[in-house]
Amino acid sequence: MPQPRSGSNISSSFRWISGYLMRHKAVFLPSVAALLITAVLSLAFPWFLKDLIGDPADALRKGVDPTTIVDKINHTLKWLMLALGVQAFIGFWRVQGFIRSGESALNDLRRDIFRHLVRLPLSYFQEQRAGALSNRVSNDLGVVRDTLLNTVPQFARQTVILIGGLVVVFYSSWKLSVVMLASLPIVILAVALFGRKVRQYSRDAQDSLADAGTVIEETVQGIADVKAFTNEDFESRRYDRALDRFLDVTLRGAKIRAAFLSFIIFVLFGTIAGVAWYGAQLLAQGQIDSRGFTSFILFSIFVGASLGSFPEIISQFQLTAGATDRLRELTGTAAERVDGSSMDRMEGAVAFHHVSFRYPSRPDVKVLDDLSFSIESGQRVAFVGPSGAGKSTVFSLLLGLNNPESGQVLFDGRDSSTISLESLRGNLAIVPQEVLLFGGSIRENIEYGRPGATLEEIHEAARQANAHDFIAKLPEGYDTIVGPRGTKLSGGQRQRLAIARAILADPKILLLDEATSALDAESERLVNEALERLMSGRTSLVIAHRLSTVRHADRILVVNHGKIVESGTHDELIAHGGTYKLLAETQLA
Numbered sequence: 001m002p003q004p005r006s007g008s009n010i011s012s013s014f015r016w017i018s019g020y021l022m023r024h025k026a027v028f029l030p031s032v033a034a035l036l037i038t039a040v041l042s043l044a045f046p047w048f049l050k051d052l053i054g055d056p057a058d059a060l061r062k063g064v065d066p067t068t069i070v071d072k073i074n075h076t077l078k079w080l081m082l083a084l085g086v087q088a089f090i091g092f093w094r095v096q097g098f099i100r101s102g103e104s105a106l107n108d109l110r111r112d113i114f115r116h117l118v119r120l121p122l123s124y125f126q127e128q129r130a131g132a133l134s135n136r137v138s139n140d141l142g143v144v145r146d147t148l149l150n151t152v153p154q155f156a157r158q159t160v161i162l163i164g165g166l167v168v169v170f171y172s173s174w175k176l177s178v179v180m181l182a183s184l185p186i187v188i189l190a191v192a193l194f195g196r197k198v199r200q201y202s203r204d205a206q207d208s209l210a211d212a213g214t215v216i217e218e219t220v221q222g223i224a225d226v227k228a229f230t231n232e233d234f235e236s237r238r239y240d241r242a243l244d245r246f247l248d249v250t251l252r253g254a255k256i257r258a259a260f261l262s263f264i265i266f267v268l269f270g271t272i273a274g275v276a277w278y279g280a281q282l283l284a285q286g287q288i289d290s291r292g293f294t295s296f297i298l299f300s301i302f303v304g305a306s307l308g309s310f311p312e313i314i315s316q317f318q319l320t321a322g323a324t325d326r327l328r329e330l331t332g333t334a335a336e337r338v339d340g341s342s343m344d345r346m347e348g349a350v351a352f353h354h355v356s357f358r359y360p361s362r363p364d365v366k367v368l369d370d371l372s373f374s375i376e377s378g379q380r381v382a383f384v385g386p387s388g389a390g391k392s393t394v395f396s397l398l399l400g401l402n403n404p405e406s407g408q409v410l411f412d413g414r415d416s417s418t419i420s421l422e423s424l425r426g427n428l429a430i431v432p433q434e435v436l437l438f439g440g441s442i443r444e445n446i447e448y449g450r451p452g453a454t455l456e457e458i459h460e461a462a463r464q465a466n467a468h469d470f471i472a473k474l475p476e477g478y479d480t481i482v483g484p485r486g487t488k489l490s491g492g493q494r495q496r497l498a499i500a501r502a503i504l505a506d507p508k509i510l511l512l513d514e515a516t517s518a519l520d521a522e523s524e525r526l527v528n529e530a531l532e533r534l535m536s537g538r539t540s541l542v543i544a545h546r547l548s549t550v551r552h553a554d555r556i557l558v559v560n561h562g563k564i565v566e567s568g569t570h571d572e573l574i575a576h577g578g579t580y581k582l583l584a585e586t587q588l589a
């Protein structure tokens with residue numbers, strides 16, 4: 001897990017978040033004002049309480065008539081109840097206002113992060129563990145949310161109580177105040193000493209909890225494989241280990257946290273006890289009256305409680321600074337390029353011109369090595385080659401998911417880096433080996449090829465893809481929910497949906513990564529027929545795994561170690577007796 005950068009800075013983190021809050025200032029600023037008012041009003045409680053407790057004692061000592069004292073008590077209670085009522089009323093609006101502006105600001109933040117996330121280059125995702133990124137982002141957003149909705153209001157309230165309380169405390173008796181404040185350096189020292197350790201542990205605990213979350217995510221994503229390999233226990237143990245690590249870090253942190261809290265509580269209450277003892281002496285000597293003494297004790301308790309809450313508040317602020325640092329790092333990572341001119345409809349000619357490429361994560365391996373080929377518009381070309389030869393990498397360069405280290409990828413003779421990614425990808429469609437369907441309906445899944453397509457167009461695409469009949473037979477037809485990742489459909493059905501999606505996209509150039517898994521004869525016939533319709537009239541590049549596909553190709557390019565080693569038709573290459581012949585005999589079904 002990335003740690004917050006050493007320069008993690010609470011104030012810059014809050015400036016960033018306040019930028020989002022200020023978008024909702026019409027609600028946020030009044031809520032802050034209401035918060036400050038309720039914080040000041042919360043001091044009314046000890047204020048009037050001291051009158052209730054202290055005044056009668058002083059009055060009795062001075063021999064005031066009890067009915068006058070009772071009248072005064074009733075009067076004080078009225079004011080106290082009024083202050084509590086106003087505080088409750090404003091508090092009602094304040095809480096709602098804070099939640100409304102805070103959650104709206106958080107939604108803006110979530111939206112911005114997601115928008116940026118989907119625009120990050122593929123390489124960014126390939127460098128992360130599958131679940132780690134989403135877990136990290138949701139954890140960090142959770143911390144920010146906690147802070148905005150709970151810690152910030154608490155901080156404002158406690159600050160007002162601390163300052164207001166101290167003023168009253170000094171006003172009540174400066175002598176007692178000095179005694180009380182003498183304990184302050186000990187508290188500050190303890191906060192400085194323990195605070196850093198506590199923060200480090202809570203950050204580690206958060207990170208290890210996120211790791212445990214990643215295990216859940218990875219397991220759920222690959223649940224079919226987990227079951228197929230009967231690895232339920234293996235995954236449970238993996239999760240157990242992650243939880244054990246979390247508990248271990250948490251418990252180590254808990255020791256320090258517990259010591260810290262006990263120490264603070266002892267010092268705080270010890271101080272109050274000491275001050276009360278000293279105050280009682282001053283009272284006995286007549287140096288202060290009951291009212292002043294009560295006032296001092298009540299406000300000291302408030303000040304003490306408020307002081308005691310600051311270590312937690314500061315540690316939450318530190319966590320937030322770390323979380324926002326990571327979120328800002330993400331939003332600061334360069335997104336995919338948005339330059340290049342648009343190209344509405346390509347002719348469909350594709351070429352690689354001396355292209356070399358390495359994956360940034362494995363700079364020692366040249367995956368494509370001075371690769372050149374050229375495909376005319378409307379041609380059907382099959383790529384064959386051993387596993388790891390670089391075939392899928394060719395596709396990823398065509399899609400602009402990765403960029404060549406040297407050489408050029410050309411569309412209609414134009415360097416792809418001069419074409420905007422949007423129009424580049426708009427002219428291409430891919431039918432992948434593993435079809436990824438979304439949890440929505442069949443209709444939505446086909447529409448994914450061209451968002452906004454009409455129902456009629458979707459039906460037509462499904463017909464062409466030989467999918468309409470099986471869809472129509474489902475009880476809910478096109479509204480059938482396909483289940484997460486399309487698990488409710490057969491392999492052949494999923495492929496036909498992917499074909500329908502590509503037909504709807506109507507690309508000029510088609511990239512087809514043929515499925516390796518065998519289908520039954522009928523399903524295969526339906527898929528092949530659909531593919532024929534899809535490929536006709538388009539430039540088609542096929543990573544081929546079937547003999548029937550290569551036989552129908554205009555040309556076969558044999559890729560090995562990132563180079564084209566042979567090129568020709570099936571018959572020519574068999575006659576040549578080289579790599580292709582070997583592959584055809586061993587790998588093509």
Ligand SMILES: Nc1ncnc2c1ncn2[C@@H]1O[C@H](COP(=O)(O)OP(=O)(O)OP(=O)(O)O)[C@@H](O)[C@H]1O
Nearest residue numbers: 126359361362367386387388389390391392393394
């Ligand atoms: N994201 C990546 N990061 C680092 N290396 C990668 C990445 N993707 C692929 N490779 C490596 O690049 C090489 C070519 O992979 P590629 O997927 O293009 O091969 P392929 O010919 O499509 O293989 P297959 O037929 O098995 O799918 C392999 O050695 C692979 O390990």
